[in-house]
Amino acid sequence: MPYLIVTYDIAEERVNKVRKILKKYFMWVQNSVFEGEITEGKLLKCKLELEKVIDKEVDSVYFYSLENRLNYRKTVLGIEKEITGNIL
Amino acid sequence: MPYLIVTYDIAEERVNKVRKILKKYFMWVQNSVFEGEITEGKLLKCKLELEKVIDKEVDSVYFYSLENRLNYRKTVLGIEKEITGNIL
Numbered sequence: 001m002p003y004l005i006v007t008y009d010i011a012e013e014r015v016n017k018v019r020k021i022l023k024k025y026f027m028w029v030q031n032s033v034f035e036g037e038i039t040e041g042k043l044l045k046c047k048l049e050l051e052k053v054i055d056k057e058v059d060s061v062y063f064y065s066l067e068n069r070l071n072y073r074k075t076v077l078g079i080e081k082e083i084t085g086n087i088l
Numbered sequence: 089m090p091y092l093i094v095t096y097d098i099a100e101e102r103v104n105k106v107r108k109i110l111k112k113y114f115m116w117v118q119n120s121v122f123e124g125e126i127t128e129g130k131l132l133k134c135k136l137e138l139e140k141v142i143d144k145e146v147d148s149v150y151f152y153s154l155e156n157r158l159n160y161r162k163t164v165l166g167i168e169k170e171i172t173g174n175i176l
Contacts, residue, residue, distance in 0.1 A: 005093060005095075005152055007093075007095055007118055007120070007121045008118075009118050009119035009120070009169065029150070030095055030096075030097050030120075030148055030150060031097035031120065031148075032095070032097070032118075032119065032120045032121075033095045033120075033150065047165060050165055051165060054165060054166050055166070056165070056166045056167070057166075057167065058166070058167070059165075059166040059167070060118055060119075060164070060165075060166045060167050060168065060169050061164070061165040061166055062117070062118060062121065062162060062163075062164055062168075063162065063163045063164075063165075064093055064152075064160050064161075064162050065160060065161045065162070065163070066154070066159065066160050067159075071154065071155075071159055071160070072152050072153060072154050072159070072160075073152075073153045074150060074151065074152050074153070075150075075151045075153070076148070076149070076150055076151075077135060077138055077139060077142060077144070077147075077148075077149040077151075078142050078143070078144045078145075078146070078147040078148045078149055079144070079145065079146070079147070079148050080148065080150075081097065081148050
């Protein structure tokens with residue numbers, strides 16, 4: 001199953017909506033970063049939901065898709081954040 | 089050569105210093121994301137510089153290292169930012 005790293009830069013007024021959608025599909029691992037395994041079908045569903053929320057002229061969401069979770073090595077400087085708090 | 093995606097969550101008072109260091113080694117592609125090819129030697133040098141600047145109890149820098157730039161597929165929703173502006 002593909003493994004994805006999702007990063008985003010979203011205007012303040014829309015960022016919580018975007019996070020609520022991403023949290024349904026991925027793990028929130030850093031302020032503007034989500035990660036996780038996902039099927040192509042669910043990824044498409046996630047993108048369609050996001051497209052209804054973001055302003056394509058201003059906002060930016062990057063999907064880095066890796067063949068699987070073994071395809072990368074992750075190292076951390078400082079703290080490793082696993083953000084479990086609720087999104088208001 | 090390894091290809092890296094670098095993401096960070098840094099306290100306001102230190103973020104410009106971190107960006108100045110990362111800009112020497114990578115391309116700034118989104119508000120909290122840099123990317124690029126780098127040798128292991130230069131990556132080590134970059135990490136040592138960052139370690140002098142960040143507060144390890146608060147700040148967070150993730151290095152996603154891929155074997156090479158062909159190891160991932162990147163798709164974009166919204167705009168693709170290539171941030172060339174100077175860091176003040």
